[in-house]
Amino acid sequence: MNFEHTPAIAEAISTLRDKAAVRKVHLDRLKTTEQHIAKLTAQVEVDAKARVLVQEAATETQNNLRIHLSGLVTSALQAVFGPKYKFHVAFEAKRGRTECVLSFEDQAGNLTAPTEAHGGGAVDIASFALRCSFWSMQRTAPLLILDEPFKFLSAGLVPEAAEMLKSVAHKLGLQVIMVSHIEKLVDIADRVFLVTNDGKSATVTVRE
DSSP states (O other): OOOOGGHHHHHHHHHHHHHHHHHHHHHHHHHHHHHHHHHHHHHHHHHHHHHHHHHHHHHHHHHHHHHHHHHHEEEEEEEHHHGGGEEEEEEEEETTTEEEEEEEEEETOEEEESSSOOOHHHEEEHHHHHHHHHHHOOSSSSSSESSSTTTSGGGGGHHHHHHHHHHHHHHTOEEEEEOHHHHHHHTSSEEEEEEEEEESSSSEEEEO
């Protein structure tokens, strides 16, 4: 007797074949899913490595910027005030983003914000040096225009500030055009234009 041709056996074989076909479909789907997971895992690893590289690049950039800014501004401050001040630059994560925090550091290591009162014109010197620092990184036209620089600087420190300005401009190759009423600061200029105003009109003359 051929059992394969009995109704019960034929139905069982058909059922097994159907289940085998379903199993194959599931296995194919499982294989596709595993391949997709493998691709996603590889992409995640690539993204993780990329994030590490970006973070390392950002950290290096921050360190270079910190050294550049703090070095030039500290040099300018100490050229005028001696060792009284250093310029401190730090990067801090705030509100989900990185912010640059600028501070004055005294000889005791105490940090104060530039917005707080600093007698003697320290903010004026730091502002000038920061402008020069940013210019040196961008390297745009070698021209710096200053309107009443160092106006809060103590009169006794103006000669030091004038020499510092000349030194920085010379080292960076900057041409400086400035407006000033401070005679000792005007005296360092290569060329002076004197502006007088009689209330009705202004006259410009070249001072010899």
